[in-house]
Amino acid sequence: MSRQGIASADDEHFIRxxxxxxxxxxxxxxxxxxxxxxxxLEDAAxxxxxxxxEVWLSIIEGNADDDLWLWSDGDKDWLTKQEIPNLGMALPxxxxxxxxxxxxxxxxxxxxxxTGRNERVLSAAPQQRFCAIAWLIANSKAVAELFAxxxxxxxxxxxxxxxxxxxxxxxxxxDVFPSQNIAWDNVFTRSKEDGCICFPADCLGVRQWxxxxxxxxxxxxxxxxxxxxxxxxxxxxxxxxxxxAVKYTATPDVSLLDAFYNYLADNxxxxxxxxxxxxxxxxKLLVDRMLEPLMKKHGLDIRYLLSVNRYPQHLRPRVAKLxxxxxxxxxxxxxxxxxxxxxxxxxxxxxxxxxxxxxxxxNAATEKGTDSHDEDLHSYFSSFLHSSLQCFDMPVLxxxxxxxLTLCHTIDQDYSEERWFDGFSHTTDDSNxxxxxxxxxxxxxxxxxxxxxxxxLRKKDVELYNCHRCQVVCTDxxxxxxxVVAFEVEDSSGHGGLGPPSVPVCGEDDVLGGGLSSPLELGxxxxxxxxxxxxxxxxPTLSKDEIHLRLAGELSRLRQYSYxxxxxxxxxxxxxxxxxxxxxxxxxxxxxxxxxxxxxxxAPQSYLSRTGSKK
Numbered sequence: 001m002s003r004q005g006i007a008s009a010d011d012e013h014f015i016r017x018x019x020x021x022x023x024x025x026x027x028x029x030x031x032x033x034x035x036x037x038x039x040x041l042e043d044a045a046x047x048x049x050x051x052x053x054e055v056w057l058s059i060i061e062g063n064a065d066d067d068l069w070l071w072s073d074g075d076k077d078w079l080t081k082q083e084i085p086n087l088g089m090a091l092p093x094x095x096x097x098x099x100x101x102x103x104x105x106x107x108x109x110x111x112x113x114x115t116g117r118n119e120r121v122l123s124a125a126p127q128q129r130f131c132a133i134a135w136l137i138a139n140s141k142a143v144a145e146l147f148a149x150x151x152x153x154x155x156x157x158x159x160x161x162x163x164x165x166x167x168x169x170x171x172x173x174x175d176v177f178p179s180q181n182i183a184w185d186n187v188f189t190r191s192k193e194d195g196c197i198c199f200p201a202d203c204l205g206v207r208q209w210x211x212x213x214x215x216x217x218x219x220x221x222x223x224x225x226x227x228x229x230x231x232x233x234x235x236x237x238x239x240x241x242x243x244x245a246v247k248y249t250a251t252p253d254v255s256l257l258d259a260f261y262n263y264l265a266d267n268x269x270x271x272x273x274x275x276x277x278x279x280x281x282x283x284k285l286l287v288d289r290m291l292e293p294l295m296k297k298h299g300l301d302i303r304y305l306l307s308v309n310r311y312p313q314h315l316r317p318r319v320a321k322l323x324x325x326x327x328x329x330x331x332x333x334x335x336x337x338x339x340x341x342x343x344x345x346x347x348x349x350x351x352x353x354x355x356x357x358x359x360x361x362x363n364a365a366t367e368k369g370t371d372s373h374d375e376d377l378h379s380y381f382s383s384f385l386h387s388s389l390q391c392f393d394m395p396v397l398x399x400x401x402x403x404x405l406t407l408c409h410t411i412d413q414d415y416s417e418e419r420w421f422d423g424f425s426h427t428t429d430d431s432n433x434x435x436x437x438x439x440x441x442x443x444x445x446x447x448x449x450x451x452x453x454x455x456x457l458r459k460k461d462v463e464l465y466n467c468h469r470c471q472v473v474c475t476d477x478x479x480x481x482x483x484v485v486a487f488e489v490e491d492s493s494g495h496g497g498l499g500p501p502s503v504p505v506c507g508e509d510d511v512l513g514g515g516l517s518s519p520l521e522l523g524x525x526x527x528x529x530x531x532x533x534x535x536x537x538x539x540p541t542l543s544k545d546e547i548h549l550r551l552a553g554e555l556s557r558l559r560q561y562s563y564x565x566x567x568x569x570x571x572x573x574x575x576x577x578x579x580x581x582x583x584x585x586x587x588x589x590x591x592x593x594x595x596x597x598x599x600x601x602x603a604p605q606s607y608l609s610r611t612g613s614k615k
Contacts, residue, residue, distance in 0.1 A: 007106045008071065008072065008073045009073050010027075010029070010071065010073055010074075010075065010076045011102060011105075011106055012106070014027050014099065014102055015099055015102055015103040015106060017099070019095075019096060022095035022096065022099060023095060026091060026092075026095065027076055027098070028076055028079035028080050028087070029071050029075055029076050029079060030056075030060060030092065030098050031079075031087060031088070031091060031092065032079060032084070032087065032130070032133075032134075033056060033059055033060070033133075033137060034052075034056050034090075034091070034092045035084075035086070035087050035089070035169070036134050036137045036138065036169060037052050037055055037056060037137065037143065037146075038052065038090060039086075039165060039168070039169055040137075040138055040143065040147075040155045040165065041146075043155060043161065043165055044147065044150060044152050044155070044320070045317065045320075045321075046150060046320075046321070046324050049146075049150075049324050049325070050324075050325050051146055051149060051324075051325070052146075053092070053094060053097070055142045055143060055146050056092065056098075057094070057097055057098065057101045058101075058142055059137065059140070059142060060098055060101040060102050060105070061101035061102070061104050061105050061110070062105045062110035062111075062112075065141050066136070066140050066141050066142075067110065067111070067112040067113065068112065068133060068136040068137060068140060069105070069112060070112055070118055070121045070122055070129065070132075070133060070136070071129070071133075072122055072126075072129065074126070075126055075129065075130075078126045079126075079130070083171075084171060085168065085169075085171045116218065117216055117217060117218075120215070120216065121133070121136075121216070125176070127173040127176045128173075128176050128177060128215075130170065130173055131166070131170045131173055131174060131176065131177070131212060132212065132216055134166055134169050134170060135166060135209075135212065135216070138154075138155050138156050138162060138165070138166070139154070139156045143155065148247075148248040148305065149323060149324075150320050150323050150324050151252055151304050151305050151307055151308035151316075151319060151320045151323050152303065152304055152305060152308075152320060153241065153244045153302070153303075153304075153305060154244065157237075157240060157241070157244065157302070158224070158237070158302075159203075159206060159209065159221075159223070159224045159225060160203040160206055160224075160225060160226060160227050162209070163203060163204070163205035163206045163208070163209035164203070164204050164205050166205060166209060167204055167205030167208065174205060174208045175208050177208065177211040177212045177215045178211065178215060179211055180210060180211050180214040180215075180220070183210075183214050183220045184207065184210055184211075184220075186220070187210075187220045187221075187222075187223050188200070188223060191223050191225075191232070194232050195230070195231065195232040196223070196225070196230055196232045196233060197230045197232075198225045198226030198228075198229060198230050198233055199225070199226065200223070200225035200226070203225055203226065203227060206225055210223070222236070224236050224237060237302060241300075241302050244305070245305060245306045248305050248307070249306070249307070250307060251307055252307050252308060252319060252323050254319045254322045254323060255284055255285075255288055256287075256288045256291055256292055256295070256311070256315075257279070257284050257287050257288055257291070257357070258284075258318075258322060259311060259315040259318040259319045259322060260291075260315060260318075260387075260388070260391060261361075262318040262321070262322065263314055263315055263318050263387065263390075263391070264383070264384060264387050266318070267387070279339065279357065279360065279361070280339070282341065283339055283341075283343070283344070286344055287344065287353060287357065290344070290347075290350070290353055291350065291353070291354075291392060294350055294392040294393050294394065295310075295311065295312050295391065295392060295393075296312040296313070296390075296391060296392060296393055298312055298313035299313075301313070301316060304316050304320060308320055308323075312390070312391040312392070314390045314391055315391055339356075339360060339462070340460070340462055342460075343356065343457075343460060343462055344356070346456075347456065349395075349398050349399050349452060349456075350392065350394055350395070351385075351394065351395065351397070351398035351448075351449045351452055352398060352449075352452050352453055352456050354384070354385065354388050354449070355381075355385075355398075355449040355450060355452065355453035356453055356456075356457070356464070357384075358380070358381050358384040358385070359381075359453065359464040359465060359466060360464055362377060362380055362381075362465060371468075371469070372418060372469055373414075373415050373418055373467055373469040373470065374467040374468065374469070377465075377466070377467050378415070378446065378467060381446050381449075381450065382432055382444075382445070382446040385445055385446055385449055386432070386445075396434055397434060397445065397448050398448055398449055398451075398452035399452065400448060400451070400452060404448075404451050404452065404455060405443070406477075407451050407473075407474065407477050408443045408444075408447050408448050408451050409441060409443055410473060410477055411447050411450075411451065411470055411473050411474075412443050412444055412447050414469070414473050415444075415447070415469075415470075418469070432444050432445055432446060433445070434448070450466070450467075450470060451474070454466065454470075454471075454474055
């Protein structure tokens with residue numbers, strides 16, 4: 001635009017060019033604007049932002065409140081002849097859109113306001129105008145709003161950072177402004193009197209930025225120097241940050257679980273285990289609400305707005321990426337795992353919630369076999385849980401009964417023995433071992449959570465992919481002896497374990513509720529009769545392990561049903577309240593005793609007779 005308020009010859013020429021001419025010969029003024037926006041976003045670790053085109057076209061058209069289309073005739077040709085670093089990288093492609101935007105500017109006579117600053121830019125040498133426009137783009141309202149949409153403050157928020165970026169953009173022309181030695185000495189002296197102990201000489205481009213600002217605004221700026229600011233400069237930054245925070249208060253629409261998924265994928269699973277399924281939106285929303293109160297409260301990070309700082313430190317970069325829109329979630333495009341709508345109902349233990357998510361989203365294609373532990377699943381599960389400790393305030397262990405702890409130690413021993421005998425490189429990860437405090441024996445956190453999840457899902461009658469060997473050990477443990485099947489906790493100390501005494505392992509969340517309820521109130525299905533167990537044993541289509549699992553499921557229902565009447569199976573049909581009066585009649589007693597016989601047999605004769613197995 002010329003100073004007379006009419007379109008420049010370069011503008012008129014551009015809006016009359018054909019589509020073929022636009023593709024063959026780009027307008028380097030517009031390329032430069034595109035390049036500046038791209039370079040600023042790179043500092044925010046944002047590449048390929050879909051909003052960049054929108055900001056680019058708005059600057060060309062003049063929609064922005066601070067119109068900075070301050071080119072003069074001849075600038076297009078001047079830019080064409082310059083060797084500007086990286087100017088030709090990633091050229092814009094929407095030249096028809098740019099032509100339409102400039103045509104609207106010319107037709108509607110949109111000109112930058114006549115101000116002393118704009119007059120200085122228009123009448124300056126091309127090198128000075130080139131650098132000044134780069135700064136004005138960085139300091140524009142359009143770019144500030146672009147960064148705010150990413151959960152970040154304006155790129156001009158920190159002087160040393162923007163001075164370094166502009167030095168990179170401008171190259172050899174960054175030193176073309178008159179030196180402002182007197183103004184520099186005066187401002188720097190006042191800064192030192194205010195307590196500043198930073199060294200601006202350590203910051204690339206700060207002196208050149210200062211020279212440009214005095215030339216452009218006809219007054220010196222307030223100095224904030226030093227990549228590691230002193231107390232005085234931190235106070236100045238905090239004041240600037242508070243002013244920005246007042247303007248941008250919108251809460252980002254980013255799922256906490258999505259951010260956590262991306263954190264996991266970025267740090268653990270790029271070359272190994274990846275997600276294969278995702279939760280449905282309803283389940284994800286429910287999990288977000290359950291985990292949000294547990295988010296770690298980390299300190300203020302001035303690279304992000306307050307809306308992003310509310311997330312745990314490790315999730316903030318992922319939230320900013322998801323806000324951008326150019327970074328899809330790692331679970332996008334994956335099939336949705338079909339979980340019952342009420343699967344999280346009663347899951348008051350956050351470890352159980354995370355454990356269910358881990359199993360539900362695991363890539364089951366990595367299953368190694370049916371007779372050994374799934375090493376990939378164990379590794380994935382452990383990493384998943386330890387990552388959660390970086391983001392959430394979790395209890396040391398899930399809520400476990402005494403019987404559950406015994407099962408944990410059984411699985412740990414079985415897993416360790418298999419690794420030794422199979423020749424795995426056995427490296428001890430001390431961070432995965434915790435001491436429950438009940439018996440002083442350490443156990444793996446991942447094992448404790450897996451047991452808690454298995455117990456919880458058995459009550460729900462929900463099946464998720466799990467380590468096959470762990471399932472076998474659990475089934476053997478559940479059905480090994482009557483006292484174990486009942487899973488009643490005997491604790492003479494009253495509260496020696498991690499949970500209250502006398503808590504059935506399949507109902508550990510009951511400790512958060514009231515007293516005993518009837519089966520109807522609890523929604524407990526009436527257990528199967530003896531004929532159902534016989535039918536399972538004689539089903540020729542079932543494998544041995546499938547028989548185990550189905551028997552375990554029926555026994556679990558039987559245990560829940562009896563517990564709802566106050567009956568502990570391990571106490572030989574005596575009530576939990578220690579009363580000697582039986583709850584059920586003789587026929588029911590016989591049924592329970594027969595079930596004990598079934599549970600004690602891990603290889604039913606009917607199954608062995610079909611397979612001829614000698615095991």
